[in-house]
Amino acid sequence: MKLSVVSSVLLSASSAFAFDYVIGVGKDERTGRKGMGFDPSSIHPSAGDTIVFEFRSGDHSAVQSSFASPCAGIDGGFNSGVQTVGDDLEVDAPGLPQIRLLVNDTQPLWFFDEAAGLCRDGAVFSVNPTQEQSPGVFVENAKNSPETPAPSDSDSEDSGSPDESAGGDGPAPTSDDSEGAALRVVAGMIWLGVLAPAFML
Ligand SMILES: *[C@@H]1O[C@H](CO)[C@@H](O)[C@H](O)[C@H]1NC(C)=O
Numbered sequence: 001m002k003l004s005v006v007s008s009v010l011l012s013a014s015s016a017f018a019f020d021y022v023i024g025v026g027k028d029e030r031t032g033r034k035g036m037g038f039d040p041s042s043i044h045p046s047a048g049d050t051i052v053f054e055f056r057s058g059d060h061s062a063v064q065s066s067f068a069s070p071c072a073g074i075d076g077g078f079n080s081g082v083q084t085v086g087d088d089l090e091v092d093a094p095g096l097p098q099i100r101l102l103v104n105d106t107q108p109l110w111f112f113d114e115a116a117g118l119c120r121d122g123a124v125f126s127v128n129p130t131q132e133q134s135p136g137v138f139v140e141n142a143k144n145s146p147e148t149p150a151p152s153d154s155d156s157e158d159s160g161s162p163d164e165s166a167g168g169d170g171p172a173p174t175s176d177d178s179e180g181a182a183l184r185v186v187a188g189m190i191w192l193g194v195l196a197p198a199f200m201l
Pocket of ligand 1: 101
């Protein structure tokens with residue numbers, strides 16, 4: 001009895017100290033308006049705190065990356081999925097979509113807004129950055145990232161080859177035509193065979 005009281009007091013104490021960091025995604029931290037990036041773009045949470053990504057107008061996603069490659073998601077990393085919010089909603093409208101991420105330790109975590117496609121412009125977010133791995137260098141790394149359209153270019157090349165083979169299907173309509181012609185001949189023969197004798201009666 002006493003133990004359960006103690007543990008429930010401890011539980012409520014730890015949850016009282018845990019903090020929600022609400023991070024505006026698609027909100028410009030310099031102007032407080034809808035815009036590029038994260039507001040705030042850098043935080044220092046403790047273990048047990050929660051990052052609450054809150055999404056503004058447009059298509060946005062918070063995707064975990066790495067300090068060295070800010071604009072590339074990491075395998076098994078956090079990904080909020082694409083959140084779409086109508087342009088008519090005010091910057092701090094109530095009920096904006098939120099995705100929560102529990103912080104388990106004070107290791108640095110790195111994120112970018114993949115859906116907005118502005119990572120190289122600095123749409124990145126630092127959690128527990130250090131002196132060496134600072135938010136400023138993270139932004140620099142983002143600016144120096146390879147062009148993000150590169151993968152989609154190769155995608156369109158991939159989709160280009162089916163187009164070429166579709167062009168190779170060009171003769172197909174011709175064979176359809178000859179099939180059609182053959183069908184008309186058959187139909188004509190049926191007409192001659194079935195209806196013509198009927199006229200003769
Ligand atoms: C912290 O742990 C929870 C539960 O295991 C997990 O869902 C979450 O992704 C972890 N947070 C980070 C930042 O990895």
